Amino acid sequence: MTTTAGRGDATPGLVARSSTTLVRFARDQPVSVIVSAVLVLVAVLSGSVVRGPSDALRDLIGAGVDDRSSAHAWIATLGSVLFSGSLPELVTTVIAVLVLVGAAERRIGWQRTIVAYLATGVVATVIGVAVQAIGIGLGEVWALTVAYDTTLHPFTPALGTIMAASAFAGPLWRRRIRLIGFASITTFLLYDGHPSGLYALAGAAAGLLLGRIMRPTDRHVERPWTRSSHHEARVLLSTLVAITALGPVVTLLTRSPIGALAPLGELFGSALPLRHTAALCRFQADTDCTRDLALGGLHGPGTIALSLLPLLTLLVCASLIRRGRRLAVRVAAIVNALLAVLAAVYYGILPLTAQTTPALPGHLVERLFLALLSVVAPLSVAVVLVVFLHHFTVRTPRVVARQFGWTVGSTFVALVVFYVSTGYLGRDRFTPAISFPGLLLSAPERFIPVGFLGLHRLGPVPDDGPLRVVFESVGPVFWLVVIAALLVATSRSTTQGTTVRARGDVDRILRRGVTGALSHMATWEGNSYWFTHDGQAAVAYRVIGNTAITTGDPLCSADRTADVILEFARWCDDHGLSPVFYSVRDEIAPVFRDLGWALLPVGEETVLHPATFTMKGKKWQDVRSSINRAEKLDVRAEWTTYGALRPAITQQIDDISEQWVAEKDLPELGFTLGGLDELMDRDVALMLAVDSSDRVLAVTSWLPSYRDGEVIGRTLDFMRRRPDSMNGVMEFVIASAALRGRDDGLEFLSLSGAPLATADGSGGAASQTERLLGFLARVLEPAYGFQSLLTFKQKFQPEFVPLVMAYPDPLELPTIGTALARAYLPELSVRQVPKLLRQTR
Incomplete structure (x- = not known):
């Protein structure tokens, strides 16, 4: 009965929500x-x-x-x-x-x-x-x-x-x-x-x-971020290539097309007799009708695919051209040049050799103009792509480009050999019969849409089922290989990566002093680095797909922040990447607003000031109780580094971490959350809770922040506790770290930020952007507890520093959301996905 009532109550609620949404939609x-x-x-x-x-x-x-x-x-x-x-x-x-x-x-x-x-x-x-x-x-x-x-x-x-x-x-x-x-x-x-x-x-x-x-004339942006000239050229050329791909489809779907480029589009259609026309030949015996019967049987998936796959190749090239892939520009230029040659053959040579002339509307002058336009249009696209090739800076490694060419060439040769050898074995089943030289000469036609050949120029056609499959399939297989090889080759394009020297340069910049408490995360494995021309500032980022997600603020002094952000964004643009500044402090948000970027809150950093740290008052009752409990149980706090620990202690830390991961049966998070590897950094300090028998109850790690080579602050990263440890052990460890920071004269102690969590814990997303990251937060919350972690940190009465995500293109939000999920869960397996989703219910 309870279930039934619940369902009955849900229906009016759904209706009410739908009505409210419709009313709001009409009002807006x-x-x-x-x-x-x-x-x-x-x-x-x-x-x-x-x-x-x-x-x-x-x-x-x-x-x-x-x-x-x-x-x-x-x-x-x-x-x-x-x-x-x-x-x-x-x-x-x-x-x-x-x-x-x-x-x-x-x-x-x-x-x-x-x-x-x-x-x-x-x-x-x-x-x-x-x-x-x-x-x-x-x-x-x-x-x-x-x-x-x-x-x-x-x-x-x-x-x-x-x-x-x-x-x-x-x-x-x-x-x-x-x-x-x-x-x-x-x-x-x-x-x-x-x-x-x-x-x-x-x-x-x-x-x-x-x-x-x-x-209005008063609209003015002080510092607009305009895409580079490279990007402008890519967008225009990508659109141009897409038009050459989609235009013929428009012609094929239109009844009686009469556009200036309709003759070119119609060449991608089938010039074969209709099925019902060919079927009439079953009752006649003349040679022409027998051939029509064979041609009519070619109305199948292979013929259709052969007409559409060259256009699909151009669409794939258009997408890659937009992302700056030079190899895609070359392929698009070659395909367009090939289409121009085929159109020239059809409208220029076929009329001299065939019994009938390709039909074009209008008087002689206009027919010549339309025929010429059908040749010039794709040829012009090919020429323009070659002329503007310098705008495409994302190069494919030379060895990969050679592999692409070898793959395409060898596939073509292998398919020709397969077609000729198979056709020769069944040469008597062609209409009319075909010889070996005829097979060899007709082989290139198998890779060209039928419309470009013309009905009267199409060579002998097989009337046998299996042989016809070979006849129709070699062309589509070739174009599919071209598309697949292109996608694989362009996915291996080069970008600026991580080297030992680059990491050393980043460490030097960090020690000189930069803004942002999360800056030390830039040294973690998996980051790539971009540097300014003078080498005095940098940005740490991770490339996931075509998205470059930064690890916190740019690594520079406050006075250079705006210039560094703008230069990095343009560099990303030149290399076909979409820049996303993730977990940056809200105080630099005006820089992004001036650039016209969108902003979204993604978390809140919690900051303590050791100089004024005190635990007086009712709000600190839980923290004081944890310290008193530790004294009674003879639990001590140890401030150390991983390299200074005895093997017995490090083994316990490893065991605590592994047990935590094993209990969740889910991978450990990465990106802005460190693990055991990050613990071993010699510059990272540890605060441990150890009992009288040297048993580790809890461990935390603290990342350094520098100014002129001196540590001025620490940021909490790694947090693990033994399941059977005393209540309040984490409160004890963090309070001990704060007291240690006060003794060391630190300017701040950051408890870091809880990703995708805010202090008010609100789940009422007001925009599509917030709903996107809100979904990611709901998926991860039951397993990893971001919101509960932020609630825990509130016990220390910290100062809240909003963290935001800045991005230039709202249309790429689905891509950004996917990239963030892959950044936090790079090792998530297919088996673990259902488990993770079930926890959101």
């Missing part, structure tokens, strides 16, 4: 919600939800120049932004409005959003119709082709609105919105070619101009 972006409702209402009232407006209604409200004899008819075309052509288009439009218009509304307010939505829709319609009318008057083929079309373009005002709002965004988001927006629109316009792309382009341009007009 009312314009997008109202516009979405209007679009749906218009579709329902006009009966155009499923199949779009009727022909009569479409002729009335569709944008176009045909049959517009009155002013009312022209005004009616403004309704083209309110109607969708089908149910999927309606759903997509509503989503676009909620996402794009909603984002704009939160940025620029509802008043400006209304103005942007209405203005860009009207302006785009007027400009689009005017361009079509001018084109018809000049006799331009594209304009004449679409002269009788009526266009619905409900996406246009949404695109125009987000473009207007981009003027109010920071440099990163402003560039990203405009780049992705115009790249997507241009792709559709070139490879699809229907008027809706023209209207979208006009609306986006109008939004861009409107944003400049509406933008």
Whole structure:
């Protein structure tokens, strides 16, 4: 009964939470919600939800120049932004409005959003119709082709609105919105070619101009962090390569594409007879029909894969180009050059050798222009990539690059040999029959999309099942090997790493004096180092994937902090890494705000001041009791180092640590939490609790902080206790360390920070960023007790110093969260993941 009631109570709670979320959503972006409702209402009232407006209604409200004899008819075309052509288009439009218009509304307010939505829709319609009318008057083929079309373009005002709002965004988001927006629109316009792309382009341009007009003039960032010129080139070239990959897909998915690059896109399609056409040949016996039957059987996964895998290769290259991988630039240039050659062969040579000429729209001059454009477009991309190769500084080691080339080359040769030898054994099962020279000459065709060959140039085709599998599979296998080898090779690109000399230089910088109590963690194994040109400042970081996570504050004096952060960020950018400053003190947060970065609290450092340390008052009752208990049980505190300990004591410390790890059946945390290896550092002090029989009850380690070679502070790191030790043993050890720090004249004693924990222990995350790290905290808390550790440290009435994470790109938060999890749990096995997740319930 209890379970049933619980479930019954949960349902109203879920409904209430959902209702609250919807109400909050509508309150935050009312314009997008109202516009979405209007679009749906218009579709329902006009009966155009499923199949779009009727022909009569479409002729009335569709944008176009045909049959517009009155002013009312022209005004009616403004309704083209309110109607969708089908149910999927309606759903997509509503989503676009909620996402794009909603984002704009939160940025620029509802008043400006209304103005942007209405203005860009009207302006785009007027400009689009005017361009079509001018084109018809000049006799331009594209304009004449679409002269009788009526266009619905409900996406246009949404695109125009987000473009207007981009003027109010920071440099990163402003560039990203405009780049992705115009790249997507241009792709559709070139490879699809229907008027809706023209209207979208006009609306986006109008939004861009409107944003400049509406933008306030007093916006100023004192020290903006702008990405380096290398990064700008990478983003643009990555987008350019992505367009060459996605553009043909747009053509293949579009009914009757008429864009300027549609002829190039159509070459990736299949030139084979349709299945039902080939099936008719079963009842005929002539040679041509027999060949059609064989060709029709090639409509399968292999043919489709061979058409798409070169484009997938370009998409992979585009992703790697964005991260600065030079090898990916070379591969993308080679693939684009190959596409240019194939297009030149198809449109330049095939017409001279085939019985039929490849069909292109328009007059002779325009046909020549389109054919030339299909060759020049990929060739231009290849040339641009080569010209701007110097922007890609992330080099693949020479030996790895040679391995990549050898892998691709040997795979090609092996597949050719396999195809020729297999085909020769079954040469009588080809239509028509094929000879050994014919097999050898046709082998390269197996690696080229069928559309580039032309139906009449496709060589003999096997009519046997197993032989056909070989015929279709060698090409896709080759392209898959290219993709896999490229990913493996680029993952081994070189970056600045750790050397013995680098660690010595870091130690020298630390002893001179730097900011941050966690600075000694920079010396731990697993860190890499970046140095300023003068070698007087450094940053310790760890590369996980493509994220460079720093270990605390930059290692420099306070007056150089801003410059060091900026220089390191640019260095990361040049090397295809995303910089993340993790567990840095909140007092340097203004530096990141000036750079336009996002900030997120990730913990709180607890700091004691030994000079004023006292244990008077009721709040110290637990600590005083632990000290009194230790005196009664003859437990003493020992201040020492690991190297000075007797083997019997070090063995006990090892046993305590191993037992702690074994009880959890989970790996020991790393990154900002030290283990036994870090204990052995000669500069690290230990405070032990030892009983009268020399049995170690608890152990803590204390990292040094220097100024001019002198230790001015200590930071708590390693904490372990024997399970059967006295109650309050940790309170006793830490209090003893504080008293020792007072005797040594230390300026501070840091109890370190509890990762992903805050003093108020709140779990109410207000943003997506906080929810991301909040999830990581909930996963780790039951096993490792970060929040309970912070609660324990509060017994010592410390000063709380907030620790934050700073990062430049909010879109990389999922990657950052994954990188942090891998940093803290580098040895987490697949078997341990379910156990860790179960503890969060």
